[in-house]
Amino acid sequence: MSFQFKSQANSSLRHRVAKEIRDAIVSGELKAGDKLKELDIAGQMGVSRGPVREALRDLEAMGLVSNHPYRETVVADVNKTEITELLIPIRLQLELYSIRTKLAEMDGAFFDNLRGTIELMKKAAANSDISTLVEEDIHFHESIILFKETSFPKQIWYGIVNRLRIHFIKNTKHFPDLSRVPEDHEQLIEALFSQNLKQIEEVWIRHISHHDSLLCFDDIDDSRS
Known part of the structure; x- marks a missing residue:
């Protein structure tokens, strides 16, 4: 070491x-x-x-x-099976649950917080600051999952967030275009702002589950460090 x-x-x-x-x-x-x-x-x-x-x-x-x-x-390490079969489905359901149940309460202050996080993402991406980019990415989604939430979803999120961190840290350094990270999150804000649940779900599923998303990113294999 x-x-x-x-x-x-x-x-x-x-x-x-x-x-x-x-x-x-x-x-x-x-x-x-x-x-x-x-x-x-x-x-x-x-x-x-x-x-x-x-x-x-x-x-x-x-x-x-x-x-x-x-x-x-x-x-610790994480492998593709854990990512695709556990972490992605759990995270997706947590976020969509929060959105479905709290969308009407997401006010200007909430959106300002998300936009501020994206600005920090842009700076981190421009500086190739992987650590900060990962933390701001996690903070963005945590803000949605924990928005006015004090019960079970919070416990589930805290149970998986560090596994996500490990995967993000491992993958992000291989991601070909870091500027895509804040850009993708701007699309999420636009979807939320539309208040259209069908559109939001489509954008969210694509963001979290698509093969070239930061979480899935097919070009990473388990042998790379």
Whole structure:
């Protein structure tokens, strides 16, 4: 593992350690399959192994790392089967459910928030800032799923969002035209603004499930890192 963690103060415990590791995964500094050794991380951060062990357990529960008993802990990966058969259908249903039940309540402030997110996407795409582009993409869709939502859909979303992050980070660097990402999301806003549920569903299905969408992107195979 070539990535080096920053030293942490002795008072740093589980959550700070987990945040450091999470940030390294989300930014792409740590990649799928990279080994995470408690002793090495503890030494780099200047903490004992206990908080590192607890942090790795938390990250495993979030789907960001995988622990192989009697072997090692590694940065988690996702494969095409999980993406196409689980994550895409779940995400699509979550978003369409929120739209069907909340469309009439989506006001000017809601649309301003989405447009602001797209502006950040454009800047990230122009600068080839993969990490920010991924986070703003996720934020856009999270804003729709969690709009005035405090119950079950929220729990489901938080259960899959980190798996989506891993896939997005893995795929985005291979996507041929990053400017398409904000452009595609502008089409989503136009569809929402139409208030036409049939049109919205068609645009959403194409955005999330089409073979060359960022989530599916057929040119990526499971052997590429």
